[in-house]
Amino acid sequence: MRTISGAIKSTPASWLPVLSNIASPHLRRYYSLVREYNNHALNRSLPIHKYIYNNPSQRLKSHKPPWKLAQKLINENYNLKSKWTEEWRLNNPDKFNLIEQPIEKVPGFQLPREEWVTLNRLRTGHGKTGNMLHKWELRDTPQCDCRHETQTANYIVEESNILPRDRIKESRLENWKSALRFGTWNIRTLYQPGAALTLVKEFNKHSQCDNCRQGGTGFIVKKNIASAIKDFKVVNSRLTILIVEGKFFNIAFVNAHAPSEDKSDEEKEEFYSLLESTLEGIPRHCIIILLGVFNAKIGKEEFFKTTTGSNSLHQLSNNNGFRLTELATERGLKIKSTSFPHKEIHKGTRRSPDGRYINQIDHVLVNTRFSNSVLDVRTFCDAECGSDHFLVVGKLKVKLKKAKKRKEEQTELFDIQKLCDLKICEDFCKNISNEFNNEHIDNENDDIESLWSAIRNVIRKATK
Numbered sequence: 001m002r003t004i005s006g007a008i009k010s011t012p013a014s015w016l017p018v019l020s021n022i023a024s025p026h027l028r029r030y031y032s033l034v035r036e037y038n039n040h041a042l043n044r045s046l047p048i049h050k051y052i053y054n055n056p057s058q059r060l061k062s063h064k065p066p067w068k069l070a071q072k073l074i075n076e077n078y079n080l081k082s083k084w085t086e087e088w089r090l091n092n093p094d095k096f097n098l099i100e101q102p103i104e105k106v107p108g109f110q111l112p113r114e115e116w117v118t119l120n121r122l123r124t125g126h127g128k129t130g131n132m133l134h135k136w137e138l139r140d141t142p143q144c145d146c147r148h149e150t151q152t153a154n155y156i157v158e159e160s161n162i163l164p165r166d167r168i169k170e171s172r173l174e175n176w177k178s179a180l181r182f183g184t185w186n187i188r189t190l191y192q193p194g195a196a197l198t199l200v201k202e203f204n205k206h207s208q209c210d211n212c213r214q215g216g217t218g219f220i221v222k223k224n225i226a227s228a229i230k231d232f233k234v235v236n237s238r239l240t241i242l243i244v245e246g247k248f249f250n251i252a253f254v255n256a257h258a259p260s261e262d263k264s265d266e267e268k269e270e271f272y273s274l275l276e277s278t279l280e281g282i283p284r285h286c287i288i289i290l291l292g293v294f295n296a297k298i299g300k301e302e303f304f305k306t307t308t309g310s311n312s313l314h315q316l317s318n319n320n321g322f323r324l325t326e327l328a329t330e331r332g333l334k335i336k337s338t339s340f341p342h343k344e345i346h347k348g349t350r351r352s353p354d355g356r357y358i359n360q361i362d363h364v365l366v367n368t369r370f371s372n373s374v375l376d377v378r379t380f381c382d383a384e385c386g387s388d389h390f391l392v393v394g395k396l397k398v399k400l401k402k403a404k405k406r407k408e409e410q411t412e413l414f415d416i417q418k419l420c421d422l423k424i425c426e427d428f429c430k431n432i433s434n435e436f437n438n439e440h441i442d443n444e445n446d447d448i449e450s451l452w453s454a455i456r457n458v459i460r461k462a463t464k
Helices: 002-007 012-020 025-042 047-053 068-077 080-090 113-123 130-135 153-157 162-168 195-199 224-230 265-280 302-308 319-331 368-373 416-420 420-438 447-464
Strands: 179-184 201-209 215-223 231-236 239-244 251-255 287-293 331-335 362-367 374-380 389-397
Touching: 012 162, 025 068, 025 080, 113 231, 130 179, 162 319, 179 251, 179 287, 195 416, 215 224, 215 251, 224 231, 239 265, 302 319, 302 331, 302 447, 331 368, 362 368, 362 389, 368 374, 368 447, 389 416, 416 420, 420 447
Parallel strands: 251 287
Antiparallel strands: 179 389, 201 215, 231 239, 239 251, 287 362, 331 362, 374 389
């Protein structure tokens, strides 16, 4: 029903059964009849078996026994898939050219509703594909933007290197009505070959760490919100800031990696002093999301519950836990990673080396003013990147600023087939020669960029 309800607004009704892989009612009824007949025929102990094989002495003239039709269908070797394909081909020859096999699930079935409907418009011949625009005499050639000779709906969906999702949305950023997902994950290293590729393939990466390859914080940003990034700052190897432009408020993500519990008090004081000054430098109107590895066990002490909540994995706080709680209280932050009720398996963020203990030491904080904008924070244990830490994901209800659509420069195409005409070819050569004489190109003094720009202008002028 998701497919039908999602496509019924923009897709012709005759296409819906094929797009949702639902056969006609009479075909499905015949299939069910044959299946039930076979099931009952094999089990002779059922009362209905006697009714099927022994016709009653009297019956109404209007009554048509279903077993008669079932026997006929079995004798004809009834097959739902072949019958549906044959019926689709005979009744809809024009549509059969677009979708040949109604029994096969079309690509993109799991896409969101907006994209699914748009793809359906392409598949049913109502979308603006190169093939259809050429057919309607709105384009000179049916060629695809990727230089394929014919741009059909199936080619866009299945083969084109221009992704359907990017084509449909035209690389624009919508105002987000759903929750913005963010997360923190402490991985062991990205220095090993292939580690970064394992972590991310289609994201823009912003990161910074020192030469000793210890510590290190950064951000991985999905491409569809990359245009909303306003600024990225590196404080040091333990602190980085990412500013995302929102519709009403900007969002400042502060990624932190605090010293471990066994480090000296001087090192901890230096880190929290720098973190506090970093938070002071962020404008007050921004939504502050402080996240990362704090090596802090947050307890359930009564005097901190307004800041920490009551859903922590631990009963007592350690030294780093008290430091983080004091910072949150002074800066008007709330620890959201300990505020939501979850199973314990969805609270722990790190497994001990011996595998016996799981601690909650990675946290997410937000300024109290926007505390209700964070819908959830939990741990996902199934994410794997060779780390003893688990992925912590949060949901933030916020609208990002809509990116302005940039006008892309259209590549000028030349009809080189006309050069096969001898007269046109001679005229073109003369024009090229005349334009070169007018440009006065200096091959010795001009750089390569200037030479290429001059040659390009000569060719363009000669084609006019």
